[in-house]
Amino acid sequence: MTSAKIRTERRGHVLLIGLHRPEKRNAADYELLTQFADAYGELERDPSLRVGLVHAVGDHFTAGLDLADLGPRIGADGLSFVGPDGVDPWQVSGPPLTKPVVVAVQGTCLTLGIELILASDVAVAARSTRFGQIEVSRGILPFGGATLRFPRAVGWGNAMRYILTGDLFDAQEAYRIGLVQEVVNDGEQFDRALAIAERIAAQAPLAVQAALANAKRAVRDGDDAAAADLQPALVRLAGSEDARIGMEAFLTRTEAEFVGR
Structure with missing residues (x-):
């Protein structure tokens, strides 16, 4: 049996989707990715669900990919993790997600965490969050949409500043360049993101x-x-x-x- 590395909860018309691998700073292994895609599939298919809210259990949003687990799974066609009932949370393949997603981040938010923000619609960050698009420091390139969406979202120079150097940046810089829409005190990011999600869910x-x-x-x-x-x-x-x-x-x-x- 697979463990629950993604936890979902219905809160009215909002589907809470929680990354749940805190012992690994929510680094994404194959099980987490497939369960994550399945949760997006549930959000997409269920007409009673109007908004998704992605958050993370523990001190960190995500440390990025668990390359020890995923590296051997990268084949000639890349990495496949979306099952028949799933939807790609990063929206680089497969059917489009038709419902909005709000993201709450804290602690470490690396690589696929940034790309998830870019594939979503509204992001709220805790003040002490640290961001990094660090793939070039690991000998690979961002493949979850950063090369497509980061320049559009924050401008070419701002995006290349971090994609090409792998440097980390803080929540205030993320807000300055437009990666996140709000910065709140640590511990308040989930409640604020939920308030936004519920406000969206109350509309037609x-x-x-x-x-x-x-x-x-x-x-x-x-x-x-x-x-x-x-x-x-x-x-x-x-x-x-x-x-x-x-x-x-x-x-x-x-x-x-x-x-x-």
Whole structure:
């Protein structure tokens, strides 16, 4: 049997996804990666789940890859860890994730931890977090999306400054360059990330997913392709039950309770 290196918990419409290998600073071995992908598959498939919140048990978010375990598994086609029910959390292969993900980080956040932030939508960091995209110091390159997304997220020079040197940087620098959206006192990162996730989950889920999909299409296919989708998406959403609920809430000045239809 495999051990539970990923722990999931449902909190209303939010799926908590916790890295649970604290004795190894949550370094990712094959079991952790496959369980992580399965948790993303659960988030994607279940219509009652609207947002994912990724966090970590222990003092550290992740020390990166467990190369002792994963190195021998890198074959001629690279590294495969997504099973038939899984979704790639780093979104470099397979089907796209259609639901937003919030990330809470603390302690050490290396390599695939940064790439997970880049593949997600909102990140909150504890003040003492240390970041590093250190693959070049290990003789490999980032293969979880940093070369694709880091320059777009923080600018070419800021990204290359850390991808090409492997230097560590702190939470304030991560905030300055735009890698994370909030820095909070140590120990407060999970609660703050959960508050953001719950705020997103309280919105109309079809509208959230449509907005997220359009923004991702603009990145992937260009502004013209995303612009062409806007009016059809608006027409589709305008006919939804959630649009009716939202309008009634606006007119009556009450809080909308969306149903995802």
